[in-house]
Amino acid sequence: MKVNKTIIVGLIFILFGGIIFLTDIFNPIIRPLTYTFLMGSSKGKDIMFFGLLGLFLILSQLFKKDIDTTKYLKISVGVGSVLLILGIALEVIFRLQMGIKLNTVFCSMTSTMSSTSILHTHLLKSILGEALTQIIGPFIQSDINTGVGLYAYVPSFAFLIILLIPILFITIVLASQKRPWPTNFLLAFFSSCLIIGAIDGGLFGTPAIVGILGLYLIYRDGYYINNIIGKLLNDENLLKENELIQPVYRNRGFSQKRFLFNRVLIGILIFAVIFLRLTIAFAGAEPDYYTVNVANPSQEIDLGNINSEIIKIENSTDKITYHINTSYNEMQLINDLKGPLNNSCKYYTVSWNIYSYLGLFK
Incomplete structure (x- = not known):
């Protein structure tokens, strides 16, 4: 493997990830950019993103030697899809075992506060976070959330799903060999998003959606991306190299309608995934009030400023249920509960309210 421009660029990205780990000086510049595709970017996600991006490029x-990159890219899309689907299935099984509703955010107060939901799962993250804590715990900075608080609740078979991540990594590396530089960079970008999304967010999270649909975009339309860039730059070498990677539906004798359908299929899938995500979010929403269930309260609980927003309180032997005004933003409520409930309960759950993000209160 000779050192070339791609390897040098990859090393720069890895070095930049290391700088982000050591200092916060670039946060005001980087965070607004990575926030758009990493769904609430954090320092941990930024470090992973630039590290993976550089590693994939290298x-x-x-x-x-020649490798059937199209075959391995197809396998990557398949493995990535299975990984994301199993991640959500794990979330459903976990909730059935715990006896909690599907349309809630689960917040563990064990160790550090960690949350998870079907719309944004952190269960796989907790497994890797536990392993990382055991290996380099003293070096993990306090502002990097590893999700270890959820580890005690994860079903024992979940580690089998984790095994798909290294398999996905290997197939992506094989799929990226001998590719023209535009799709090579895009493949590294989408692959980084996919792996981060599988660990933090899951199928309905922005990074996973960007990643899996991005891989599928390269698989079906990578030829046309390279072709457009090659013509814009008048790069004959790129255009010549691009002819070696043909779309699976090009030059197959399809009718014009069928060919156009193949070209726009990625757009249809993007719309379908976004529609499914919003449908689940609205179908599971509880717009009239938040239902907050506090499990195994250990003492008298004072919710502080939240008290003025409480509509109703219900007590039982093993939990306290609060009905809270929807004037709160969902994420703000979850975070505001963290302080009062610290060391006061085992866990708590908060019902969904997508309307709070859109300003559509009933």
Whole structure:
């Protein structure tokens, strides 16, 4: 593997990830950019993103011999899809075992506060976070949430799902060999988003959606992306190299309608995934009030400023249920509960309210 421009760029990205780990000086510049595709970017996500981006670029130069990159990209899309679907299935099984509703955010108060939901799962993150804590715990900074608080609640078979991540990584590396530079960079970008999304967010999170649909975009329309960039830059070498990677539906004798359908299929899938995500969010929403269930309260609880927003309180032997005004933003409420409930309960759940993000209160 000879050092070339791609490897140098990859090393720069990895170095930049290391700088972000050591200092916050670039946060005001980087965070607004990564926030758009990492769904609430954090320091941990930024470090992972630039590290993976650089690593994928470097490893794309690994093999000199010809490899069927289209086949491995197709496998990557398949493995990535299964990984995301199993991640959500794990979330459903976890809730059935715990006896809590599907349309809630679960917040563990064990160790550090960690949350998870079907719309934004952190269960797989907790497994990797626990392993990372055991290995380099003293070096993990306080502002990097590893999700270890959820680890005690994760079903025991979940580690089998984690095994799909290294398999996905290997197939992506094989899929990125000998590709023209535009789709090589895009593949590294989408792959980084996909792996981060699988760990933090899951199928309905922005990084996973960007990642899996991005891989599928390269699989179906990578040829046209390279072709457009090659013509814009008048790069004959790029155009010549691009002819070696043909779309699976090009030059197949399809009718014009069928060919156009293949071209716009990625757009249809993007719309379908977004529509499904919003449908689940609205279908599970509780717009009249938040239902907050506090499990195994250990003492008298004072919710502080939240007290003025409480509509009703219900007590039982093992939990306290609060009905809270929807004037709160969902994420703000979850975070505001963290302080009063610290060391006061085992966990708590908060019902969904997508209307709070849109300003559509009933």
